[in-house]
Structure formats: C-alpha cells, structure tokens
Amino acid sequence: MNLSDLTGDELTKVLAALSNPHRLRVIAAVAKERNYVSRLARELRISRALLQVHLRKLESAGLVSSTLEVSEDGKAMKYYEVVPFALNLTPGSVIALAETITIATDDEAGQAKGER
Amino acid sequence: MNLSDLTGDELTKVLAALSNPHRLRVIAAVAKERNYVSRLARELRISRALLQVHLRKLESAGLVSSTLEVSEDGKAMKYYEVVPFALNLTPGSVIALAETITIATDDEAGQAKGER
DNA sequence: TGCTCCTGCCAAAAAAAGTTAGCAGGTGCC
DNA sequence: GGCACCTGCTAACTTTTTTTGGCAGGAGCA
Numbered sequence: 001m002n003l004s005d006l007t008g009d010e011l012t013k014v015l016a017a018l019s020n021p022h023r024l025r026v027i028a029a030v031a032k033e034r035n036y037v038s039r040l041a042r043e044l045r046i047s048r049a050l051l052q053v054h055l056r057k058l059e060s061a062g063l064v065s066s067t068l069e070v071s072e073d074g075k076a077m078k079y080y081e082v083v084p085f086a087l088n089l090t091p092g093s094v095i096a097l098a099e100t101i102t103i104a105t106d107d108e109a110g111q112a113k114g115e116r
Numbered sequence: 117m118n119l120s121d122l123t124g125d126e127l128t129k130v131l132a133a134l135s136n137p138h139r140l141r142v143i144a145a146v147a148k149e150r151n152y153v154s155r156l157a158r159e160l161r162i163s164r165a166l167l168q169v170h171l172r173k174l175e176s177a178g179l180v181s182s183t184l185e186v187s188e189d190g191k192a193m194k195y196y197e198v199v200p201f202a203l204n205l206t207p208g209s210v211i212a213l214a215e216t217i218t219i220a221t222d223d224e225a226g227q228a229k230g231e232r
Numbered sequence: 233t234g235c236t237c238c239t240g241c242c243a244a245a246a247a248a249a250g251t252t253a254g255c256a257g258g259t260g261c262c
Numbered sequence: 263g264g265c266a267c268c269t270g271c272t273a274a275c276t277t278t279t280t281t282t283g284g285c286a287g288g289a290g291c292a
Contacts, residue, residue, distance in 0.1 A: 008140065015135035018205070020280085021128050021217045028214030031207035038238060050281060052240080057279095068239090074289050075238045087205040089134070091147035091198045098144030101137045136250085154268060166251060168270080173249095184269085190259045191268045 001062055001085040003093050008101035010062075014087070017061035022046060023054045027082060030064055034081040055080060117178055117201035119209055124217035126178075130203070133177035138162060139170045143198060146180055150197040171196060 006014065017023060025044055029035065037055070041048045058064045059080075066080045122130065133139060141160055145151065151159070157167045174180045175196075182196045 008137070012135060012137050012140060015131055019128060019131035019135045021124070021219055022280090024124065024128060024210055025214045025217055025219075027207065028211040031211050036238080047282070048239090049241090049283075053280075070289095071238085073237090073291095076288070077238065078240095082207050084207060085205065087203070089201070089203040089205065091143065091200060094140055095144045095147055098141045101141055103137055103141075132249095138250090152268080163252070164269090165253080165271095169250075186259090187268085189261095189267090192258070193268065194270095 001083055001087075003087050003089070003097070006097065008097040008099065011097050012101065014061045014063065017057050017063055020054070022050070023058055026051070026054055026058060027063060030080050031082040034079050036077040036079050040080070117199055117203075119203050119205070119213070122213065124213040124215065127213050128217065130177045130179065133173050133179055136170070138166070139174055142167070142170055142174060143179060146196050147198040150195050152193040152195050156196070 001014075003011070018027075022044070026040070029040060029044060035043070037051060038048060041051045044051065055064065055066070059066060063083055063085060064080050065083050066078055068076060068078050071077050117130075119127070134143075138160070142156070145156060145160060153167060153171070154164060157164045160167065171180065171182070175182060179199055179201060180196050181199050182194055184192060184194050187193050
C-alpha cells in the first residue's frame, strides 16, 4: 500500500489504525511472522476479545489481511499477516491529500451514513 | 523530524495527532503558509476554540511550532508553522519501533504518572 | 462425557477525544 | 465609550474509542 493510492479520508483511517500502542505491536508481531488470533493474544499478553477488536480495525484499514485455515488436527485457525505498506509522510504529501478530505457537516450527515 | 529520532511512544503520539481530518487540514494549510490562529480558523471554517485544541495537540506532538508576534498595529498574533518531517512508515520500521512501546499496566501505572 | 483448543459475538463499563459556548484579557481606531 | 480585531482559558456536553467479561459454537482426544 502506498500513499498515492489513498484518498485523504482513507489516510485518516489508516493513521487512526496506527495510532495505538497495541495495534503497533500487533503489526510488528504479524510482520515478523504470520500468526493466528489465540497465539497472538498469548504472545502479546492481551485478551482475545481486545485483540480481535484491534485486528478488525487494522484489517478494515487495509494494514493486515486474514485467512481462515483448518489445521491438520481439524481446528479452525484464523491467520493474520501484514499487508506491505510504504507511507512516506511529509508536509508535501499531506498538502496533496488534505484536499480530498471530507468533513462531515450536519446537512450531509445523512448521505454519508448511507441514508436513502 | 525523522522516524529514527522517535521512540515508539512518541510515534504513537505523532500518529494520533495526524489521525484526524481537521488536523490534517491544519497541517496542510500551515505547510502552505504560516498563519495565525484567527485567520486560520476563518479559512478552515472551524471555531477558534476547536482550532486551538487541535493546534495544541499538533504542537505537543512536534508537528507544528508557534511564535507569538506583535503586528505593526500592536495586535498580538500567534503564528504557527509546520515542522518539516519525513516519516517513512513500513512494516520494518514499525517492527523496530514497537520494541520501545510501553503499555501501561496496573502495577507500573503509578510510576508512569510520576508518583512519588 | 469431559477437557482443551480454536473461533465468533454482544453488552456494559471505563476512558479518551471532540466540540461548543462563554468568559477573560489586550490593542488600535472612530 | 463602543466597536473590531487579536489572544487565552475552562466547564460542560456529546461522541467515539478502548477494555472487560461472558456466552455460544465447532473440532479432536482421553
């Protein structure tokens, strides 16, 4: 994933996903080695429920991806791995992307939420 | 500002400062041209109070800096400008920085808050 | 059957962030 | 004095995010 592929809104989402100590550690762990949820939770010493929330946020931002696999002994394992990314953030790149940022206002809130 | 100058905790703070549409627009505006608070608020069409909160967050993350100046006609103007930064975020750089991230646990929470 | 491992989801509480409105101060100018 | 511009602050509210705990399902193995 590259900066130039993103809109301003997507960048905001990616940065929000990165701006949490747990999630940075998750990315680091998964970047070193693909892993499944329960083991990852044990290694990072956080609860499974909490890890799942963070993983969901990272995945929806496009920073990690998951595959549901069945191990040899028949257990379902959800493996996560990192999506390679290179975000070169500079004042200049922010200028370029800021133009495509939408700020929710009251009168367009309905449309933004997919109202019909 | 460069990635290699930061600790994991500082990176978290910087990313948190960047992960807001208003603040990205503020950075873009100030990177184009240094500006003072009231005018910046008018240009971005947000309230002064709101802008000040966002500016404070950006400044404490080290992304912008401010100078209090007195204009020719005697008015106090607080000028903000962007601090040049280059953050090259990749899985590899996250791995390196994640090791220096501290997670607040109950028994060390007191020390982290500067208790004596 | 009972135990262990894997998965998922949801409700509720706690903590943090975002936002508004109103107050204060200062200057210069008609 | 009154108006327009600049600055700062804080209390209170709303919204979002983070975190915990519990519940349920599936599979293999003794």
